[in-house]
Amino acid sequence: MKIRVLYFAAIREQMGQAEATIEVAPGETPSSMAKQLMGSDATLLFAVNDELVAKDYALADGDQLAFIPPMAGG
């Protein structure tokens, strides 16, 4: 299945792109994707289809997964 991934801030710079469409195996989660793509899921939050989700959320075909580094608003 295919998902779209979004990278922000420090992660975007590290990955060298703001977004990508990638092929993933069934059963993957935001946490497992972070480990695959970035080597760790530490300190990250995750959003699927623009809503925050748990790190073990079951990804589905067509989902948009955003990796959210620690926020710094205000």
Added chain:
Amino acid sequence: MLIKLTSDVIDVSEALAYVRDPSCGAVSMFEGNIRDENQGELVLNLEYEVYEQLFTKEVERIAAEANEKWRVHEMAIVQRVGLLQVGDTGIVICVSSAHRRDALEGLSYMIEEFKKRAPVWKKERTDGGDKWINWGPQI
């Protein structure tokens, strides 16, 4: 409620005018400005980045919580994005209410929760180098 992202200078008077109402005796406002120093380093500028879709949803949730806790009449939240210089305003939050306590405490709740939950990131450029605030060498 007004929720706005802008790459232009924030119009504070517009945000204040949005929340003012004849029924409101109190308007409170928070203005977050770019300081010239952080942790002993001279700040040159700051780059703001926002996850827009989640930003709007999360700010709406925070505002709904503030509405449940205090008698808030109206709110305006304006967030700047892009490159900001020292002295520029990065965020403005305005809250109106019939009485001052609701306006002040509602505003305090808004900004504290905003700092924790709004998907906003800042890249700080200082005389000591560049860094994304709150981001360490975890990955």
